Amino acid sequence: MGNAACAGLTVMFIILSIGHISGAHLNPSLTIAFAAFRHFPWAHVPAYIAAQVSASICACYALKVVYHPFLSGGVTVPTVDVGQAFATEFIITFILLFVVTAVATDSRAVGELAGIAVGATVLLNILISGPTSGGSMNPVRTLGPAVAAGNYKHIWIYLVAPTLGALAGSGPSLHPTAHVSSFLYDIIET
Numbered sequence: 001m002g003n004a005a006c007a008g009l010t011v012m013f014i015i016l017s018i019g020h021i022s023g024a025h026l027n028p029s030l031t032i033a034f035a036a037f038r039h040f041p042w043a044h045v046p047a048y049i050a051a052q053v054s055a056s057i058c059a060c061y062a063l064k065v066v067y068h069p070f071l072s073g074g075v076t077v078p079t080v081d082v083g084q085a086f087a088t089e090f091i092i093t094f095i096l097l098f099v100v101t102a103v104a105t106d107s108r109a110v111g112e113l114a115g116i117a118v119g120a121t122v123l124l125n126i127l128i129s130g131p132t133s134g135g136s137m138n139p140v141r142t143l144g145p146a147v148a149a150g151n152y153k154h155i156w157i158y159l160v161a162p163t164l165g166a167l168a169g170s171g172p173s174l175h176p177t178a179h180v181s182s183f184l185y186d187i188i189e190t
Contacts, residue, residue: 004126004135012119019115023104027138028052029166033097037170039105056144064148073149076134076142076158085154088133089161090168092125096137097169105170137162 015024023040025031028049034040064073078085099121103114126135136142142158145151 001127004123004130007126007135008119008121008123010119011122012115015115015118024115026052026140027162027166028140029093029138029162030097030100030170032163033101033166033170034105036167037101039101039170052140053143056140057147058144060144060148073151074145075149075151075153076136076145077151077153078133078157080132082154082157085133086157086161088129089136089157090165092129092133092135093137093162093165094169096121096125097166101170133157137165139163 011026014026018024023034025034025040025048031040031045031048031052035042035045060074080088096118100114100118103109103111103117122137125137129135134142136158139159139162142155146155
């Protein structure tokens with residue numbers, strides 16, 4: 001419960017404090033999904049992902065120095081089989097991006113409440129999936145600790161499943177103005 005609350009509240013505070021500046025893109029899966037469905041410019045994606053990856057790795061090395069010995073280092077590894085972990089990460093990231101897309105891209109939503117809605121979604125997703133898949137929902141949430149601890153076991157799950165879940169969660173079926181053909185055209189153009 002404590003880990004889930006810490007993660008959810010942290011996400012909420014970050015969105016509320018800097019969301020108006022950068023969009024509070026803490027997750028490369030979100031950045032890619034928003035760019036894919038025209039909520040974010042593709043030209044900014046590499047810089048955002050570079051910042052997300054480097055921030056995660058730097059933060060994990062800082063924690064390694066402060067909390068020596070590093071214990072498990074926050075490494076995310078599944079306690080269930082690979083298929084179950086993949087499905088869990090896909091589903092919880094789908095749910096996360098469904099909520100993010102609903103509160104961040106629809107003009108009818110109350111923007112000030114986006115941080116609360118997204119933070120609560122992170123909290124609930126971790127409560128549900130933490131014991132099985134680790135409740136990552138974010139490739140850099142898993143990558144930073146893996147690099148700092150030197151433990152890359154099943155890391156591909158946490159790079160691929162959240163990205164696919166994010167694309168599905170913010171997909172064209174949720175937005176009448178977005179079409180799969182225009183999405184594919186944008187991908188080919190870039």
